[in-house]
Amino acid sequence: MSVIPAIAAPTETVGPNTTKRRRESGRASKLLSRVGLPLLSLVVFIALWQLVVSLKIWNETLIPPPSAVWDSFIETNTTTDGVRGYAGKYLWEHLLISLQRIGYGIAIGIIVGIAFGLLMGTFGKIRALFEPWITFLRTLPPLAYFSLLIIWLGINEEPKITLLAIAAFPPVAVATTSAVLAAPQSLIEAAKALGASKFEVIKDVVIPSALPETFTGIRLAVGVAYSSLVAAELVNGLPGIGGMVRDASNYNNTPVVLVGIIAIGTSGLIIDGLLQLIERKTVPWRGRV
Known part of the structure; x- marks a missing residue:
């Protein structure tokens, strides 16, 4: 028998x-x-979108062509017949004013939400006391209490910022509470065995463990606040991107409504991307422990 050497x-x-x-x-x-x-x-x-418009399934008042939306985008960013943009403000000015309102509201909601989350996750009696109220608040649509805020706080900036803060508060509080409760007991017991105080356990073990889920709650809070923006600017919302959308809808100005919606959605995507970047830099251990 001949043996053929194997060729590697x-x-x-x-x-x-x-x-x-x-x-x-x-x-x-x-x-x-x-x-x-x-x-x-x-x-x-x-x-x-262009195909649907070309087929003329719906009236162009309901679904305008992309070119009409683009023309409205140009008009809201230029001065036409002596009028700046829409209602005297350019699109970016409306958006900036709304972002300021959202920023103030979200900042308040996040700070209060994290504080309540830490307390409810750490102390069972505080959780039993406040958790039903937070769940009750979380299920309410913004319009359900916005009229009440107007009665209490007037029609200026206070009810708008308060509504956005109330909308942002529950997601952060719930996420932080769940994250604190899910902190690894082995690490907590190890820290106590090494002589760590209650405060040191919370600072060095619980908070770092809870940060990833807290960031998730913050991202959810930003989304909820954005979805509440038009409701927050229902009354005296101009200047403001939500007020612009509401005002344009009163006149069936669908292209301007779509320009405002696109501006809100695009800015929301950018802010969510920034939050994810901050999360990766602040919580590099997420998913690794």
């Missing part, structure tokens, strides 16, 4: 150049998934 398959030599090429290929793939696919979906959406 050539192996690829992994050198610095190969590693560099693989790294660059991975970066290109990530860039494609993060930027290319969203842009592709946007192009497809606009194409389908």
Whole structure:
């Protein structure tokens, strides 16, 4: 019997150049998934939008063509016949004023929510006392109590900021409470065995463990506050992007309504991306422990 010697398959030599090429290929793939696919979906959406308009299924007052929305975007950012933008303010000015309201409201809601979450997660009696009230508040739509806030606080900035703060408070409080309750008991017991005080256990063990879920609650709070923006600017909302949307809807100015909606959604995406970046920098241990 003849024995045919086996021929070993050539192996690829992994050198610095190969590693560099693989790294660059991975970066290109990530860039494609993060930027290319969203842009592709946007192009497809606009194409389908234009197709629906071309088929004349609905009146253009209900669904205007993309070109009309673009024209309204230009008009709200320029001066036409002596009028600046919409109702005397450019689009970015309306958006900036609304973002200031959201910023104040969310800041109050987040601070109070984290404080309540830490207390309710640490002390069972405080949780039993306040948790039903927070759940009750979380289930209320903003319009249910906005009229009451106007009666109490007037029609200026106070009811708007208060409504946004109330909307942002429950998600942060609930997320922080759950995160504190889920803190690893083994780490807590180890810290106590090493002589850590109650305060040191909360500061060095509980809070770092709760931060990832707290950031999730903050992101949810921002989304809830954004969804409450138009409601917050129902009364005396101009200037403001939500007030602009409401005012344009009164005159069936659908292109301006869509411009405002797109501005709110785009700014929300940017803020959520910034929050995720802050989370990655602040809580690098998320998912690793």
